[in-house]
Amino acid sequence: MVISVSHLKKYFKVQQKKPGLFGSLKSLFSRKFQIVEAVNDISFEIDEGELVGFIGPNGAGKTTTLKCLSGLLYPTNGRISVLGYMPQERRHSYLRQIALVMGQKNQLWWDLPAQETFLLNKEIYEIPDDIYKNTLAELTELLDVAALLKTPVRKLSLGERMKMELIAALIHSPKVLFLDEPTIGLDVVMQKHMRDFIKEYNVRHKATILLTSHYMEDVRLLANRVIIIDQGKILYDGKLAQLVKKFAKYKALSIILDSYISPDALGEIGELISYDFPRAVIRVPRSASNVAAAQLLQKFPVDDLNIEEPDIEDVIRDVFSKK
Amino acid sequence: MRLAIQIIKNTWAEYMMYRLSFVLWRVRSVMQLIVMYYLWWAIFSETQMLFGYTQSMMLTYILLSAFVRPLIMGTRTQEIGGMINDGSLSNYLIRPLHIFRFFFFRDIGDKSLNIVFAFGEIIVLFLLLRPPIFIQTNGEILLFTVLSLLIGMIIFFYFSLLLSSLGYWSSDVWAPRFLSFVFAEFFTGMLFPLDILPAPLFFASRLLPFTYFIYFPLKVYLGHVQGMQLLQGVAMGLFWMLCMKTMTDRLWQRGLRVYAAEGR
Numbered sequence: 179m180v181i182s183v184s185h186l187k188k189y190f191k192v193q194q195k196k197p198g199l200f201g202s203l204k205s206l207f208s209r210k211f212q213i214v215e216a217v218n219d220i221s222f223e224i225d226e227g228e229l230v231g232f233i234g235p236n237g238a239g240k241t242t243t244l245k246c247l248s249g250l251l252y253p254t255n256g257r258i259s260v261l262g263y264m265p266q267e268r269r270h271s272y273l274r275q276i277a278l279v280m281g282q283k284n285q286l287w288w289d290l291p292a293q294e295t296f297l298l299n300k301e302i303y304e305i306p307d308d309i310y311k312n313t314l315a316e317l318t319e320l321l322d323v324a325a326l327l328k329t330p331v332r333k334l335s336l337g338e339r340m341k342m343e344l345i346a347a348l349i350h351s352p353k354v355l356f357l358d359e360p361t362i363g364l365d366v367v368m369q370k371h372m373r374d375f376i377k378e379y380n381v382r383h384k385a386t387i388l389l390t391s392h393y394m395e396d397v398r399l400l401a402n403r404v405i406i407i408d409q410g411k412i413l414y415d416g417k418l419a420q421l422v423k424k425f426a427k428y429k430a431l432s433i434i435l436d437s438y439i440s441p442d443a444l445g446e447i448g449e450l451i452s453y454d455f456p457r458a459v460i461r462v463p464r465s466a467s468n469v470a471a472a473q474l475l476q477k478f479p480v481d482d483l484n485i486e487e488p489d490i491e492d493v494i495r496d497v498f499s500k501k
Numbered sequence: 502m503r504l505a506i507q508i509i510k511n512t513w514a515e516y517m518m519y520r521l522s523f524v525l526w527r528v529r530s531v532m533q534l535i536v537m538y539y540l541w542w543a544i545f546s547e548t549q550m551l552f553g554y555t556q557s558m559m560l561t562y563i564l565l566s567a568f569v570r571p572l573i574m575g576t577r578t579q580e581i582g583g584m585i586n587d588g589s590l591s592n593y594l595i596r597p598l599h600i601f602r603f604f605f606f607r608d609i610g611d612k613s614l615n616i617v618f619a620f621g622e623i624i625v626l627f628l629l630l631r632p633p634i635f636i637q638t639n640g641e642i643l644l645f646t647v648l649s650l651l652i653g654m655i656i657f658f659y660f661s662l663l664l665s666s667l668g669y670w671s672s673d674v675w676a677p678r679f680l681s682f683v684f685a686e687f688f689t690g691m692l693f694p695l696d697i698l699p700a701p702l703f704f705a706s707r708l709l710p711f712t713y714f715i716y717f718p719l720k721v722y723l724g725h726v727q728g729m730q731l732l733q734g735v736a737m738g739l740f741w742m743l744c745m746k747t748m749t750d751r752l753w754q755r756g757l758r759v760y761a762a763e764g765r
Contacts, residue, residue, distance in 0.1 A: 251760065276595075285592035
């Protein structure tokens with residue numbers, strides 16, 4: 179077991195301020211605070227080499243969990259163990275084996291070429307010269323940025339900068355990688371490059387990776403296992419494929435008709451989602467999908483019929499909206 | 502050691518990116534120095550001795566204080582308060598790095614660059630103005646001057662870190678820092694030697710750590726503090742150094758527990 183989280187809680191005290199100048203003046207004399215339960219009693223375990231997707235809406239507690247795991251935040255309660263360390267102790271032997279990449283926070287020196295940050299990290303992580311050279315060559319080749327090493331960071335595009343951030347975070351070949359929205363703000367081509375790279379890194383280095391993303395594509399293409407979190411609590415932890423079975427109460431019957439049938443007649447089978455003759459989609463309860471399909475074939479002139487699982491994004495949206 | 506060199510190199514490289522800002526900053530320092538120099542020159546034009554200082558001693562004090570100020574009080578640690586508040590401190594905490602050590606070497610980079618330029622400027626000013634400067638030749642005194650400068654540098658380093666650590670509890674780090682600096686700068690002896698102050702104020706200044714930033718090292722250099730007085734002063738400086746380090750370390754550790762890594 180590489181990561182073990184048991185009953186983790188992290189609460190924040192947040193100041194409440196009324197809007198406007200009057201509110202600002204009032205807050206000078208009396209400040210009101212509210213306790214925000216960012217992470218509220220979550221537990222999970224992750225094995226070596228696993229690539230786990232951590233998903234949830236904004237403010238669900240994903241980033242807070244990553245920050246606790248990487249030792250930036252002290253947990254309010256509960257236990258965390260990563261590689262046998264308590265992250266909040268921030269022992270250097272622990273920090274040498276992990277990396278946290280936050281999409282919108284950068285460690286690169288803004289005015290200097292990225293390689294100056296890499297050289298600094300080489301000294302911070304005490305990486306021997308030959309290993310540093312090899313790792314840098316490997317990473318710059320994988321991410322295709324070798325030509326940009328001498329360009330000041332502020333002259334780089336967002337995508338190029340994200341790649342350089344990744345190199346800075348990976349130059350010490352961490353065993354555990356926490357990626358917080360690694361593809362945020364990138365165009366679709368760059369998102370794909372980034373995904374391919376993360377997958378490749380996971381395989382090549384047998385690294386354990388925990389990744390958060392707003393893009394379902396990231397999670398769908400990278401992670402076998404997902405942890406869904408909302409309002410600080412875990413709603414689901416398991417395989418992505420199982421998620422649909424567990425949460426989707428419906429299936430969709432997609433048909434092509436030979437001749438026109440009235441929408442009312444089709445509506446007797448189930449909920450008619452769309453109808454544009456000859457194509458129609460009917461939603462039926464999961465358990466009744468076979469019976470409904472048989473009924474359709476018996477009653478109507480059906481040319482083609484498919485029983486489809488709903489889209490993962492729709493299922494997850496349903497899960498979040500039902501809470 | 503290699504880490505220290507890399508930090509210093511990056512700090513220099515960063516300054517070189519903003520050459521004009523750096524040059525203008527130096528011009529400002531020189532202008533300030535010239536104003537102070539001529540002010541005291543004018544004051545001494547009517548008299549040979551004032552507040553127990555000869556013209557040569559006073560002008561030496563003023564010129565040297567301009568040289569010593571960036572050496573002791575040049576720092577990048579003021580950035581830390583803002584970094585705590587905008588969450589960019591996380592980039593340092595996530596790496597196996599002693600952040601105080603990192604900023605210490607960053608300061609060395611900062612100070613060394615300023616000193617190289619200040620040294621050049623002072624030589625030019627010296628050739629132009631030909632001031633009646635007092636040159637200390639006693640090796641022992643020079644050694645104690647260096648020691649007291651080091652003590653002052655370290656006290657200031659921790660003092661500045663202490664103020665920045667307030668960022669863990671308040672987003673208003675600028676205001677307490679500004680106020681503290683206005684207060685501290687007066688008692689550093691940056692503008693004039695503190696012993697020309699009225700006796701109660703001078704006494705109060707000796708109870709504060711700020712005299713170790715400029716006044717004390719310069720008095721040592723001028724040979725005004727010797728024997729038992731010198732040893733007492735150094736011991737007191739070491740005491741302040743330890744105090745400031747202990748307070749800062751404790752405050753920082755407590756701060757880390759409440760750090761919210763905000764910003765995302």
